[in-house]
Amino acid sequence: MEDDKFFLPHEIIFSILKRLPVKSLLRFRCVCKDWNDLFKTSLFIKEYLHHSSHHRGPSLLLQWDYSIFGMLDSDKKTFLPLRAPSVNQPAYMIDIIGSSYGLVCLQIKVGGSLFLWNPATREVQYVPRSKNTRWYQICHIGFGFSRVVNDYKIVRTYYYLKRVEVEVYSLSTGSWKQLEFGNLLEGVSLHGRFAATDEAIYWFAYLNDIVILSFDMATEAITLIPAGPNIHWNVKLMAYENKLALLSGMKLWVMEETTSGGFGQRWNKTKLILNLPSVHSMTIWKNEVIYKCEPVGLYLFNLTTNKLKFLIPWEYGRLMSAFNYVESLVSIGKKNSWTSS
Amino acid sequence: MSSSVEAITVLSSDGDEFKITVSAAKLSKPLNWMLEDVCFSDDCDEVPTIEVNSKTLVKVIEYCEKHAPRANSGASDSDAEELKKWDIEFMKMDVKDILFHILMAANYLHMEGLYDLACQTAADLMKGMTVSQIRKIFHIKNDFSSEEQEQLRRQHPGCSFD
Numbered sequence: 001m002e003d004d005k006f007f008l009p010h011e012i013i014f015s016i017l018k019r020l021p022v023k024s025l026l027r028f029r030c031v032c033k034d035w036n037d038l039f040k041t042s043l044f045i046k047e048y049l050h051h052s053s054h055h056r057g058p059s060l061l062l063q064w065d066y067s068i069f070g071m072l073d074s075d076k077k078t079f080l081p082l083r084a085p086s087v088n089q090p091a092y093m094i095d096i097i098g099s100s101y102g103l104v105c106l107q108i109k110v111g112g113s114l115f116l117w118n119p120a121t122r123e124v125q126y127v128p129r130s131k132n133t134r135w136y137q138i139c140h141i142g143f144g145f146s147r148v149v150n151d152y153k154i155v156r157t158y159y160y161l162k163r164v165e166v167e168v169y170s171l172s173t174g175s176w177k178q179l180e181f182g183n184l185l186e187g188v189s190l191h192g193r194f195a196a197t198d199e200a201i202y203w204f205a206y207l208n209d210i211v212i213l214s215f216d217m218a219t220e221a222i223t224l225i226p227a228g229p230n231i232h233w234n235v236k237l238m239a240y241e242n243k244l245a246l247l248s249g250m251k252l253w254v255m256e257e258t259t260s261g262g263f264g265q266r267w268n269k270t271k272l273i274l275n276l277p278s279v280h281s282m283t284i285w286k287n288e289v290i291y292k293c294e295p296v297g298l299y300l301f302n303l304t305t306n307k308l309k310f311l312i313p314w315e316y317g318r319l320m321s322a323f324n325y326v327e328s329l330v331s332i333g334k335k336n337s338w339t340s341s
Numbered sequence: 342m343s344s345s346v347e348a349i350t351v352l353s354s355d356g357d358e359f360k361i362t363v364s365a366a367k368l369s370k371p372l373n374w375m376l377e378d379v380c381f382s383d384d385c386d387e388v389p390t391i392e393v394n395s396k397t398l399v400k401v402i403e404y405c406e407k408h409a410p411r412a413n414s415g416a417s418d419s420d421a422e423e424l425k426k427w428d429i430e431f432m433k434m435d436v437k438d439i440l441f442h443i444l445m446a447a448n449y450l451h452m453e454g455l456y457d458l459a460c461q462t463a464a465d466l467m468k469g470m471t472v473s474q475i476r477k478i479f480h481i482k483n484d485f486s487s488e489e490q491e492q493l494r495r496q497h498p499g500c501s502f503d
Contacts, residue, residue: 006437007480012444015456019464030472030493030502032481 018044018051022120022327045329049102053326060285061099061119061325065317067091071119071325072312074286076300079312085117085124096321098143100196102328103152103171105143114141114154116171116332119325125332127154130167130176134160142194142201146217155201155215157190164188164205168220171332181222188213188224195237195244202237202244212237212244228253240284240303247281247289252303282322292319349376352388353395365405368412370451392449397442404431404455412454432462437478440466473503 017025017038029036038044060072061082069082069091084091089108097105097114106115106124114127139158146153152171157164164185167178190213191204198217205213205224210232212225227246235248244255279299282290288300290311298311298319348362351372366372375389391398411424434440440463447456467475476483483502485493490502 006441008441008444009448012448012460013479015460016444016463016467019461020467024468026497027472027500028467028475029497030485030490030500031475031479031483033484033489035481036485036493 014038014044014047018048019056022329025329026121039329040331045331049326049328049330052328053101056326057286058324058326060283060290061096061104061323063094063096063320063322065092065320068316069119070316076311082119083122085115085119085122087113087115087124087126096323097141097154098194098196099323099325100143100152101145102326102330103145103332104323104325105141105154107141112139114169116152118328118330118332120327121329121331123332127169128174128176130156130169130178132167132176132178134158134165140190140194140203142196142203142215144196144201144217145198147198148218153217155194157203159189162187164190166215166222179220184222184224192237195239197239197242197244199242200244204235204237214244236281238281238284241287245284247284252289282319283324285322285324290322292322294318298322350388351398352390353398354390354392355395357395357398358388359395359398359402361402362406362409365402365409368405368408368452368454372450393446394442397439397446400431400434400439400443401446401450401452401455405452407431408454428458432458436463436466471503472501 017028017035020028025039029039057074059074062070062072064070067084067090069084070079071082072079085094085104085106087094087106087108093109095107095109097107099105102118102120104117104119106117107113108115113129115124116127117124137158137160139156141157142155144153144155145151150172154169155166156169156176157166159165163183165178166181166185167176169176188205188207191206194201194203196202196217200214200216202215203213204227205211207224210227212227214223214225215221216223231246232248235246238245238247238252240252240254246253246255279291279293282292282298284290284303285300287303289303291299291301293299295314297313300309300311301307302309346363348360349366351359351361353359361372363376366376372391393401407427408424411420432440434443440459444456444459444463446452447459470478475481485502493500
């Protein structure tokens with residue numbers, strides 16, 4: 001039959017391959033030289049990342065009780081325990097700082113060493129320390145990817161002489177850079193975990209009142225934004241539909257761009273699960289808020305349908321953190337493998 | 342073209358005639374252009390040929406007819422859910438025998454929805470395949486020399502060439 005001489009054009013094969021899980025691609029590099037080379041090209045890596053982040057949708061990266069990592073597929077059906085990153089430290093010493101476009105930033109609890117991890121390819125790289133001697137200062141660390149400059153960045157803020165100092169590590173240069181903000185950050189203190197959108201990362205900060213510190217990932221500029229009304233310390237910073245959002249119990253405010261820093265209330269739902277014991281919001285996953293309820297399990301609250309659904313039971317002890325995660329072939333060690341072209 | 346025409350006739354590459362409704366044909370950009378350019382009224386006896394074999398064209402038209410109502414008017418969530426189930430059933434087919442032909446046809450006819458669906462179906466089928474099964478369906482020769490195979494095995498312990 002004619003099928004024996006039927007060849008698919010290269011572009012169609014490319015379209016199929018970018019829809020495969022990384023695990024399969026790593027196996028299929030043994031198919032032929034062309035495929036082995038293709039999976040290392042910046043074009044394929046970029047296209048793969050684009051497809052997995054904009055079409056397939058994020059999985060949920062979970063960390064339990066300091067020692068167990070797991071991944072919940074974007075279809076919410078497949079849950080897989082994940083091998084802990086090999087950083088020469090017991091897994092309970094690892095904190096997840098953030099996850100962005102296929103890479104995860106890790107920090108070791110004692111000593112504060114930083115690592116970048118690609119859970120799909122299992123590649124782990126130590127992030128060299130800055131030459132700054134104030135490394136051990138109390139600090140807040142943020143991590144994200146800027147699509148504008150096509151670079152992953154780690155932002156480290158620490159206190160020095162009553163002001164916040166900022167230094168940035170860029171994966172494309174492989175080095176740290178100290179940033180200068182004059183008096184802008186004098187008397188400012190940072191609080192809690194950061195939230196990241198494609199454009200910026202954000203922290204709660206205090207300067208006479210609660211404000212939000214925004215760090216632009218492309219321009220590396222810092223802005224202090226008024227946090228708006230109804231803000232108290234139980235509010236969490238989140239990203240929702242690539243916008244900064246504030247989540248307080250069962251209320252969510254989403255920052256609208258048009259109001260230049262004001263928060264328009266988008267969603268307000270109360271008394272839904274407040275009767276459950278110790279319920280904590282973890283993150284927003286697609287259009288759902290992840291709540292943990294100890295010791296029952298994880299719940300999903302759908303922001304479109306306003307319905308609450310049970311997700312997974314409590315099997316592994318205390319859940320420490322939950323992050324949106326997309327698969328990628330991005331290589332941390334080989335510089336510029338994803339920045340060129 | 343005259344607005345009274347509801348279905349058009351096309352020829353497959355094998356020379357068989359097929360009817361496709363106008364609303365279904367609109368799912369394909371080239372077919373849509375044809376509708377605007379070519380005379381499809383009854384007194385026009387030119388039947389356009391689509392470079393897709395009959396077996397594949399039957400499936401493509403089936404897909405178009407099913408998806409046309411939803412593409413032309415927004416559908417409710419339950420419709421979308423129903424259509425998703427239909428897509429899964431529709432895609433239960435042999436990879437080499439027909440799925441690859443559908444991919445070619447969807448690409449040639451600029452049908453984004455069908456192309457995405459067929460690519461994802463192919464990817465899902467490939468997930469569980471061995472390296473040699475992949476080579477077989479894509480007609481690829483293992484062109485690694487034994488030295489290169491050895492080198493890859495050293496770099497990636499556990500990788501298999503079979």
